[in-house]
Amino acid sequence: MDIHPTLIAQIKKHLSEFAQHDPGALALWQSISHHYYSMERDKRLTEHAFEVSEKEYQELLNDLRRENDLKQQSISKIKAVTLALDANSSTEHREGEDLLDVIQFLERQIVKTKILEEELLQAKEIAESSSKAKSNFLSVMSHEIRTPLNAIIGFIHLMSTEPSLPTQEDYIKAINISSQNLLNLVNDILDFSEIEEGKIEFLYSKINIRTLIHEIKLANTFRANERENRITVMLDEELPTYVLGDEVRLSQILNNLISNAIKFTHRGHIRIEIHKFAEGENHQQIQFVVKDTGVGIAPESKTLIFERFTQANSEIDRQYGGSGLGLSIVKKLLELQGKDISVESEPDKGSTFTFYMDFGKCPEEEITLSPNEDRSSQHLAGVKILLVEDVYINSVMAKTMLKNWKAEVDLAENGQIAIEMCLQKNYDVILMDLQMPVMDGITATTKIREFDPHIPIIALTASSSYETQNDIKACGMDDFIAKPFNPYVLFETIKKRVMRVV
Structure with missing residues (x-):
């Protein structure tokens, strides 16, 4: 008989020997023992359930703590972001505020951002309108200034092809030089805005380098003579007769450099050197050098001279004048072609400006004039x-x-x-x-x-x-x-x- 040990101990303690072995009581003891076993099993199950519940409770509690920590970290990060967006927003944060408060603050920030975006869009439209108005103004000014200049320069050319007195020839040359100088200045001023924005398009055509340099030298000789300067040109014998490039922009670069050299040189020498530097299958690279014996440039001013509207120092600005655009335009025009310009100079010893430019090779069928043909x-x-x-x-x-x-x-x-x-x-x-x-x-x-x-x-x-x-x-x-x-x-x-x- 399987009687629960606790029941056996109680029977032995409280009943006589006869009662312990009474066959009639055996069924009673078995029934009571069954209840003891059931109670013991229920107790174990209850204890196990409590143990499981306690474990789950602790795990749930730990999860809640982690979630709360994560929430606080999120709130702190969101606060940091809002402070980065708006330094003045710190006055709107309070200690102990929950995520809902921060979300409401972010909603206010989003509204502010949308208002700011609308204002920026309006400002952009105003700027574009202003830019368009400026572009239209420059276009009108270009037309109004260049139209009479076209007649002046054209008639000067016609006069130079007709017989005239020797004194008149000198006058015609002087007028031509002055008109070309005026044209260069007009080009600098009217083109500057588009050059800065990179909107210049280079138009390639056949260029006779020797003829172009001769004309540029002639255009600058009168002003050089005024300052008692001498201009010489040295051309590499290997220079091609014709190349393909933008003659207008090349002339603009060289005229600005030569004009600048003349302005800062008195009773001196301006030397223009042009060398064939390299050659490829379809292109030729040519080196251009403009040297002068003028006032020179201090080392600390070498980069400053390429800034717009800027001279090396205020004394130069007062003494020599000028718009301060020439070298800036030169640098911009070269940069738009993937090139740069270098300068070597010493105060009172002169300056040397050097740049390289690539040109296309001119097909033989495009060459209609020989170098010396009239x-x-x-x-x-x-x-x-x-x-x-x-x-x-x-x-x-x-x-x-x-x-x-x-x-x-x-x-x-x-x-x-x-x-x-x-x-x-x-x-x-x-x-x-x-x-x-x-x-x-x-x-x-x-x-x-x-x-x-x-x-x-x-x-x-x-x-x-x-x-x-x-x-x-x-x-x-x-x-x-x-x-x-x-x-x-x-x-x-x-x-x-x-x-x-x-």
Whole structure:
């Protein structure tokens, strides 16, 4: 018989020997023992349940503590972020605040941010409007200034091709030099904004390096003589006759460097050196050096001189004047072509500016003139040209120049008349001004392209902005010449387009 040990002990303690072994009581003892075992099992189960509950409670408590710690850390980090967003927001935080308070604060910050975004958007729109207004103003100024300059420079060229008295020749040269200096200054001022923004587009054409340097030297000789300076040029014998590059921008760089050297040199020497530096399959690299024996530059001012509107020191500004744009424009134009400029200088011993530029090789079929050939002997005999120009003095000048080259020239005063004339007569080339009454050159070109997609149309415009150049390409024009134009560039451009048509 399996009697619970506790029950056996109680029976032995409280009952007689006879009662312990009484067969009639055996069933009672077994029943009571069964309850003892049940109670013991229930007790163990209860104790186990309490142990499990305590463990789960401790685990749950630890989880809650970790979650609370994480919550506090999150609140602290969110506070740190809000403080980083707004240093003044610290006054809005309180010790012991919960996540809901921080979220409400963030909501207020989001509202503030949205208001700020709207204000920034408005400011951006105002800035863009201002930039557009500035661009339009510069475009108008470019047209208004370059248009009369175009007539001045053009008529000077015409006068120089006609017989004149020796004294008149000197006057013509002086006027030409002065007009070129004025043009360079105008180019610097009007181009500066677009140069800074990197909106300059380089227009590549055939350049005769020797002829270009000769013309640049001639343009600067008069001013050099005024300061009793001497200009010499040293050209590498291995220089190619022609290269492909942007003649206008190269001239702008060299003129600024030479003009700067003349300004800071008195009774001295300016030397221009040009060397062939390297050659590839399709390009040639040329080194340009401009040396002077002028006042020189202090070491601490070498970087300062390339800043806009800045001179090496205030004394130079008062003594020599100048806009302070020249060297800045030189550096910007070179940087836009992936190049740089270096300077070596000592006070009172002069300065040397050096830069390198890559040029394309000029195909043999593009070479129409030899280095020593007189350009004035060239002609456009038999070439039918439609000149579209509304400014009378410019039309007279351009028409005279073209007729001197033996071209056949008709004049249209605006784009509408040009369209009507193109419908009535076949032309070899159209020279199209852009800003005209009744119909502008862009609109006229677009309409002409609808019935004649092949005739060469060359833009002649006093506005050379980036936007204008994009408009010229978009409307279907073939080429672009900025006013005031170099007569030889005009001749070569027409000749090139006529040869392609033929």
